[in-house]
Amino acid sequence: MRLAVLLFCMAVCGLAQANPVSLIPLPAELQRAQGSFKVGNGMSIVVPAHDAAARRSAQYLVDLIARARGLHLQIQEGNAAPHAIVFRRAPGAGAHVEGYTLEVTPQSIHVEAGDDAGLFYGAVTLYQLLTPNSEQGAVQVPALHIVDWPRFAWRGLMLDSARHFQSVDDVKALLDQMAQHKLNVLHWHLTDDQGWRIEIKRYPELTRIGAWRTPPDAGHDGEPQRYGGFYTQAQIRDVVAYAAARHITIVPEIDMPGHAQAAVAAYPQIGVTGKRPPVSVDWGVNPYLYNVDDATFQFIDNVLDEVMALFPSHYIHVGGDEAIKDQWKASPAIQAKIRALHLKDEDALQGWFIGRIGNYLSAHGRRLIGWDEILDGGVPADATVMSWRGADGAIKAARLGHDVVMSPSPDLYLDSVQSDLPDEAAGRNPVRDLENIYDFNPIPSALSAAQAVHVLGAQANAWTEHMPTMQHVEHAVFPRLDALSEVTWSPAASRHWSDFLSRLPAQLERYAAQKIPYADSAFEAEIEVDANAALRRGQASVTLVDQVNYGAIHYTTDGSTPSLHSPLYSQPFTVTLPDTIKAATYASDGSMLAAPRTRVLDRADLLSRLGVELPNCPGSDFRLRVQPMPDATGMAPVYAVNVFDTCQQYMGAPLGGIRAIHVDAVRLERNYALAHDIKLVVSRPHTTPYGELVVHEDRCDGAVLATLPLPDPAHSGRRFALNASVNPTQGEHTLCLVFTAPTDGPLYAIGRVSLVPANMSKGTP
Template identity: 60%
Template sequence: MPRRPTLIRLALVVAGSFVAACSPTTATRPAASVAAPPPAPAVPPLSLIPQVASLQRAPGSFVLRSGDTLGVPDGDRAAAGAAQWLAERARASRGLALPLATGGDVAAVRFVRDGSVAAAEGYRLVIAPGGVQIRARTDAGLFYGAVTLWQVLTSVPAGAPLPALAIDDAPRFAWRGLMLDSVRHMQTPEEIRTLIEQMAEHKLNVLHWHLTDDQGWRIPIKRYPELTRIGAWRIPPHAGHDGEPKRYGGFYTQAQIRALVAYAAARHITVVPEIDLPGHATAAVASYPRLGVTGKRPKVSVDWGVNTTLYNPSPATVRVMEHVLDEVMALFPSHYIHLGGDEAVKDQWQASPAVQAERRRLGLASDDALQSWFMNQLGSYLGAHGRRMIGWDEILEGGVPGDAVVMSWRGSKGAVEAAGKGHDVILSPAPDLYFDQLQSDRADETTGRIPVKSLADIYAFEPVPKQLDAAGVAHVLGAQANVWTEHMPSFAHVEHAVFPRLDALAEVDWTPVVRRDWHDFLARLPAQLARYRAAGIAYADSAFAPDIAVDADAALASGRTRVTLSNQAKYGTLRYTLDGSAPDAHASVYTAPFEVGLPVTVRAAAYAADGSVLGAPRSRVIDRVALLTRGTTALANCPGNPFRLRVQPLPDVTSLSPVYELPLFNRCQQWADAPLDGIHGLHVVLQRLPNNYALAHDAKLVVQRPHATPFGELVVHLDRCDGEVLNQWTLPDPSRAPRTLTFNAAITPPPGRHTLCFALTAPNDGPLYVFDRVQLLDAVR
């Protein structure tokens, strides 16, 4: 006598497509398991990320217990792999032991091949009082069904019943990608496996692996061993001092690469390698100068940005790169191979008589056409071996080689142009899907590019450009986010940048537009954050961190101020304390702005509806000193170029803090409306940074101010950056001075509020200076 109704009974109470998914087979268990399940909540919350295409609830529930079996068809290795993944995740997250069983129909969870599931990666998941079925036509579909079942399992408390339901699901896009840059900073194979596992749990299916660039060559090529013996290593600025390594680099062995590719493939993730050319070639040319234009051996670059070293576009270089691709293809079975094509500044080609003679011999009208010819040689070589080239959108400029796929990174314009010409495209625009953009402008955010791309910004991204007609839409393969690691020297930086924005990306790539809802997504996140904590993922809580805002004018004038609490996502219950204690679930609930007397320390945290904390508490000290101080992130750029970066003191140190904001093109910052009543002095702290930025043609945008002393000055202007000079200090010889510089001076400013402009006149070919903090003083220290 079965202890639960059969799956067919559930089919009688749900609609249409649900019926086809159900089986008349009864699931039984050993007699020792026959205890009545606890009552299920009416509608338990389900943290399914990405949101599924269709979900129908049904009466009843099912309790999955240790000892229950996972049934797979005889000889179906892919089904067994999906079941084994589920068993491992269930053990790790819920302590359940779920053995695999082959053949027969008696199992608590059955994996079933079903030709009626039309989508290539689609699946049907049915949870009924009599058991669970995962049905799919393909290997990937069975795996994604297992992922969704695990998400259901971890959406309810441990031991609680799973709600009866039917899910019919399939992805919106075929390409659901994440790019990892392992050149600027490397990750260990174990760290990359961590990232791959999380991608699998989010149903992403492409890891684009950036392996060569100016700053290193990370893939061993047996025929050309110098690529890693020389090209894999660089000497950092300040090598061996203040936490900088004496040399930075390394490479992945071919065995490690094969193991990572296999690990990803078991989770239905394809690893697509990128070998960047004809630009971003410094490490390769440092290894084999004959690959370059000048014949000289450069150093492996320590400079972020656009280096100008190019490959020599000669038949001899083409042959070498074909040999390289032979070994790349042997390591990576991916149909796609990425050949870069971006940021190839043509200065070296234009200055080379030999290159220009080769261009004319080929009958090419421009250097852009020469790049297209060079890449087409290699794209055709890939095609002859059953592979297909991908290139960044610059490959449009000289004519897209062959049937290359265009990855649009300079906005979506490249995708529109390429799709209009009949080429497949992948949307990966900057800054929209660049995970090296900051997640918030909070002072406690770590390194990255500005402007901010928040969790909400990623969620709002639409991969299909509005300009495309139906034919163009058919060429959109999907979207991917990029993790460029110039400012991510450790895996902790990568985790902070990627999670939880990966959840938003997954939903952009997988979920139908009509099923995407920001508020529903936020409601599903607390359980996902719990999964991250269980897996040891150091995710960013930037979206939920409390912002503690005050009325500075009132505080300085009266010693009292109005405090307003908020967070970026506008989600959760904010709780706060004023006695210095950490806020907990019993702390005061914020409902409206409140008044406090100075000095005071406000501490706050956001809580989800289930009582779980959404992030670490934040605090703000409110007193006169704090109100008269501006840190590095609170000083604005002076008029001109708005570009700025948030950087560490040295490029390769691995701590998450301190950080400094660097206005790279105009080394000048200002404090607008500074309260100068009663102010008689200034305290300024500068940090000296290495000038390791390659700007190529953008170097002309860097402002150079006249300097009266050899190493420049720090000048404080009133009201405008060409206004009255309140004071100035001479910058010391950087070879003899500490990296942290402190300046104090008396000033006699007019009363009221005025803008203070802090301009640096240091020579552009010297080190960079950034502001640690500026403090207004009642008296000179």
């Protein structure tokens, strides 16, 4: 059945063609024609004389295709030549802003556009046509005619450099990929509680103090003594110019009035209390706000002056989100200010605050954009709203006449995990997989046609609390950025999920050629068995599935690495225990969609569960995948935690003949600022100094099957083992595993829980 589906998709999607048109995003209009045009080494790209922008786009193509395919093309100025690639200005091709036409005939290739961006995007499309696979050298480009333009003006990605810092080269690498996806806005999150990343020459303490934090447990277990960094103004100018050359505008975000702890750490007088806090090490919502006196506004104005000098973007992002008002409420001076301004409350004061900043930006020819909380207290008439708390903010803003950028959580939050597979990287739940992103509609259905014109576009966000390295960021962003690019560029009516999947293998090969460590979660072969049935029978029925049900899964049962010559999975198969299953997913062209995954099927494996496989106990669906230290440099290990309730369940545990339980556990930093949600944290009584892992049978208030005391943190490693004997019982039961550690101390998580049968050798988990 699976093979039949694959063959059908190949026929429908055109995968069986010798030269499939694997373009992402899908052009607005594309027509195939007869024949092809061969592009080889030394071919000319002809550009108009004295047209610097056309030459830059051509040079971009020359450089990119040389790196990706080893093809070396030559640029020449002048009139169109036969058997050449021609870049040309054509007013008719510019009917749409950023639009272009691209025509391939057996005699030549012509790229035409009415504006600079159109020529550039034509070059990007041609690059994809020249890289239909991973081969090197000459390529046959199928004859076709493309008329293309973007659906939305704002096609964005947000990079959070405040929580974790990326190098200039890292940012440029991301800009390169954005350009190849026809995205045109990098929203650069540069300040927050955990770091101030932009040099402000008038206020050097912002980077001398605010750009650095002392991590929890600094200097232990690989955690650095000091973490941070910042971008000099020279570096920022370089990055802005690099982006502009790729037709990407960088919109900086300087958070206010909340998320201000790093700034207040540098200059306490701009805060509410006048006291100097440390730069925060806690993810979440911290309490520090800007003051609202004249001196603080002068500080902010001076900062914005330098920001505007560095970033020519029309928009300046001022944050405005998650500003809990406790400090304002507790300040007599600020309460007096509210009364003097005849404001209703602290929300209205935030509206006044944002309004003042908006007026300052307007006076300098700029426009304010902020997260949707800016609507709560009133907002300047020309402000643009970035909707992150679902679509409600966008709907409210558009109905009020404000322009809107759709960026809702969790729909477009790329720090959300891409799967619930055991080897998925760190991130937040719920899962937002490739198809979730592709299905996103930037136009809320509640808006009328007249209101919908206020939707400028959409943006995905790469928040980095749980993405400490660029490898994490790239894993989270790619290939979900392909889905976003098609959502924001291609006509809604022409987008089809199966067709998108058929075009994705070539894009994955482009990533591989550029050494982009993309996530293969969508295609990963999951090796599924009914563990308890296998234990009873001594045999396992194995099912192989992948998230998107696309591609061909090849597998082995002898421990060898699967290849295209290995058996093709079509239906569940049976193996005798013990056995080792390996499986990998391939595209129809033979390229690998997902690296091989392995599962050892033996008694120990079937009697154990990884912590990331154990669901939360009923009552709280909050869940994170985190690493042992906040500033980890590797991708693994990863642990599942619920910071509100440290309770997980082992469903259907086969307790017959089990004499003991073994748990590999880890002690984590409880570096979470929960603000008013702190009241939701469940605290349980403990009977030993550091708490216990208590195992309940059947229900979380059921009989205690085992109690495993937690060791003294001062005299044990971060990772440790817990063991306890259990009384003999029969049947399958749900185990409720609850940590009772004090909630003002470390956070604990399960690496693996193993059931130890009576006939297993002592000391073997």
